Amino acid sequence: MSRLRSIGAFWYDFVVGDDWRVALVVVAALALTAVLVHAVGVNAWWLLPVCVCAALGWSLRRATRS
Amino acid sequence: MTALPLILTVFVACAVEAIEALTIVLAAGLTREWRSTFQGMAVALAVLAAIVAALGPTITLLPLTALRLVVGALLAIFGLQWLRKAILRAAGYQSLHDEASAYLREVTAAKAAAPTSRGRVHDWYAFTLSFKGVLLEGLEVVFIVITFGANQHDVGAAVIGAAAAVVVVAVTGVLVRAPLARVPENAMKFAVGIMLTSFGIFWGAEGAGVSWPSQDAALLVLVPVVALVALCYTVLLRPRRGRSPAEPATEQVVSS
Secondary structure (H helix, E strand, O other): OHHHHHHHHHHHHHHOOOOHHHHHHHHHHHHHHHHHHHHHOOOOOOHHHHHHHHHHHHHHHHHHHO | OOHHHHHHHHHHHHHHHHHHHHHHHHHHHHHOOHHHHHHHHHHHHHHHHHHHHHHHHHHOOOOHHHHHHHHHHHHHHHHHHHHHHHHHHHOOOOOOOOHHHHHHHHHHHHHHOOOOOEOOEOOHHHHHHHHHHHHHHHHHHHHHHHHHHHHOOOHHHHHHHHHHHHHHHHHHHHHHOOOOOOOOHHHHHHHHHHHHHHHHHHHHHHHOOOOOOOHHHHHHHHHHHHHHHHHHHHHHHOHHHOOOOOOOOOOOOOOO
16 A cells, blocks of 8 residues: 555656646646637637746745745 | 657666666775675666566557546646756755765765675675665656656657667766766756656657647647746745845756
8 A cells, every 4th residue: 555655746846846736836827728719719728828827936936936 | 759769768767877876886886895786786777677678568568648637637737846856956955865975874874784684685784775775766767767758659669769778887986886867857857847747748648639739839838838837946945045036047066
């Protein structure tokens, strides 16, 4: 069990890293983009770059404040 | 996209990881014994090659839209990790990765460990140190090779970039016989973070159904925009630490 936990922790750290909120923002932005494109009919190419840059700034702000 | 940006991106990313692996291999080889160190390195490289051989062709069988969505998301998340760390280091919030001190730590630990042999491996400590170092650093290389290669349907070109990086770093390491502490590792990590994030945004959005203005040429705008934003964050963070904003954002030489 502890080995499974350490393997899970390794992959979490490998992919998600120090700030899980960044990963959450990326996934949410992609989901919202898909909704806008397929359900609303808006070609929202600008949404992901804006969200990614904002998420980076937010994460850096949190890191430098702590 | 032609193969050249793919090869160059993979080359720089893999060079960063290869430098870190070289530090561990040198520490094991010079302080313990070379035979067991090479055995550990060879087994790790075989495992990494098997992962690429198994996952590379499998992942290219996925539908392109799904592939780009998943791989784009992973690359953006992964790239942001690199970029975040590189910015924090460049702004002075985290210490720069110092290969010289990392080497000294590994050497001290290697000298203290008792020699034990298992099977054909004469020095188990040297074997495991080398194996773990090469495998862990190599996994990031494999991730980049597979994601970039699969998305461009050119795993071969990505493998060429990775192999060239490993050869260049290995040959330099053999010639210098010391950790490559003078390589601007943070600046390289900064550049790779920008590339991974930009490609992740591009492919992820395409996978979500977006049509980029000017199609592939959008990357020529996206990469500089991400770079500019990252540089702005670096500059904005620096004065808060009481440093002069005029100082360069790239890595200083940290070795003695």
